[in-house]
Amino acid sequence: xxxxxTQCKRIVVKVGSSLVTNQGAGLDxxxxxxxxxxxxxxxxxxxxxxxxxxxxxxxxxxxxxxxxRPTSIHDLQAAAAVGQMGLVQAYESCFRQHGxxxxxxxxxxxxxxxxxxxxxxRSTLRTLLALNVVPIINENDTVVTDEIKFxxxxxxxxxxxxxxxxxxxxxLTDQTGLYTADPRRDPAATLVAEAQAGDAKLELxxxxxxxxxxxxxxxxxxxxxxxxxxxxxxxxxxxGHERDVLLRLLQGESIGxxxxxxxxxxxxxKQWLADHLQVAGKLVLDAGAIxxxxxxxxxxLPIGVKEVFGQFERGxxxxxxxxDGHDLARGLTNYSADEARRIARHPSQEIESLLGYGGDQELxxxxxxxxx
Numbered sequence: 001x002x003x004x005x006t007q008c009k010r011i012v013v014k015v016g017s018s019l020v021t022n023q024g025a026g027l028d029x030x031x032x033x034x035x036x037x038x039x040x041x042x043x044x045x046x047x048x049x050x051x052x053x054x055x056x057x058x059x060x061x062x063x064x065x066x067x068x069r070p071t072s073i074h075d076l077q078a079a080a081a082v083g084q085m086g087l088v089q090a091y092e093s094c095f096r097q098h099g100x101x102x103x104x105x106x107x108x109x110x111x112x113x114x115x116x117x118x119x120x121x122r123s124t125l126r127t128l129l130a131l132n133v134v135p136i137i138n139e140n141d142t143v144v145t146d147e148i149k150f151x152x153x154x155x156x157x158x159x160x161x162x163x164x165x166x167x168x169x170x171x172l173t174d175q176t177g178l179y180t181a182d183p184r185r186d187p188a189a190t191l192v193a194e195a196q197a198g199d200a201k202l203e204l205x206x207x208x209x210x211x212x213x214x215x216x217x218x219x220x221x222x223x224x225x226x227x228x229x230x231x232x233x234x235x236x237x238x239x240g241h242e243r244d245v246l247l248r249l250l251q252g253e254s255i256g257x258x259x260x261x262x263x264x265x266x267x268x269x270k271q272w273l274a275d276h277l278q279v280a281g282k283l284v285l286d287a288g289a290i291x292x293x294x295x296x297x298x299x300x301l302p303i304g305v306k307e308v309f310g311q312f313e314r315g316x317x318x319x320x321x322x323x324d325g326h327d328l329a330r331g332l333t334n335y336s337a338d339e340a341r342r343i344a345r346h347p348s349q350e351i352e353s354l355l356g357y358g359g360d361q362e363l364x365x366x367x368x369x370x371x372x
Contacts, residue, residue, distance in 0.1 A: 008167035014157035019240035020055040026062030040098035059083035106140035158224035162231040172240035177256035197229035197259040225259040232265035270370040281310025299362035302343040331364035
């Protein structure tokens with residue numbers, strides 16, 4: 001861990017609800033002060049830090065006098081709107097004590113699914129870092145709906161990591177790290193000190209949600225690490241209750257679980273494609289098409305598509321899946337859903353006769369496709 005993390009300059013830190021609130025009853029100002037102090041120290045030593053922080057809904061609940069987390073999306077949006085005021089005010093006050101400014105950045109999936117907005121968000125964050133401002137990022141819960149929400153701040157942290165091409169994602173939680181099994185149920189479970197992000201065995205080890213305050217469990221952290229690794233970023237899952245955990249990690253101390261990224265990274269355009277959580281439709285591929293994509297690096301031809309689901313236009317981002325539903329790839333389609341249904345299972349040379357006009361030979365060109 002020492003060699004990997006001491007070389008990291010740009011860092012995304014995600015802190016969970018249990019680390020910034022008083023057991024869900026409003027913000028823990030002492031805890032926020034400690035995060036600000038550590039981040040300011042990292043800034044002073046030349047590191048760029050983006051903070052993805054939970055806590056807005058919990059703070060809103062406290063201000064509104066609600067004891068139980070609401071289930072209605074509109075109540076959650078209202079709590080987030082009220083709580084964001086307190087969360088940003090608290091962070092700005094804490095960072096000001098260290099001569100730093102904080103900036104609030106609220107994101108939805110729509111911001112990252114649109115290529116222009118994706119690039120604008122990246123430019124804004126990079127500019128803030130160049131100005132020595134600490135971006136405080138959260139999902140824009142005040143406008144988010146079930147169709148566009150990230151679902152948890154672990155995923156949001158990974159997307160931000162890819163967005164700004166950070167070197168490492170540090171996910172801080174109330175757990176020590178990833179164990180081989182749930183240590184609350186299996187006394188023989190041991191801490192996984194280091195593994196490679198994306199290893200399928202890690203998902204089998206991860207359990208469900210462990211906190212009643214937040215949404216994410218260990219599985220969301222494992223999947224976040226897998227996503228962050230696509231842009232070459234490592235991930236650390238560690239306890240936020242460890243003293244000066246951020247400073248010690250960046251000094252090379254082994255704390256929690258380090259999930260390293262493979263050396264191969266995606267280019268920016270394909271990273272954008274891979275980061276689509278919602279897609280306009282799905283293409284079910286046969287075995288021959290899967291082999292052509294995975295093993296031969298070829299484009300997707302209509303003849304390899306067995307079924308087309310959804311309604312989409314030319315240029316939409318669609319998912320490529322196997323017959324058993326396994327997610328294989330994302331890509332920009334050259335044809336609408338209706339056109340794709342008409343040419344599916346047919347050779348490319350028949351496209352003109354089937355549609356009445358000529359078009360691309362590929363349903364998705366290799367340059368516009370990324371394997372997952």
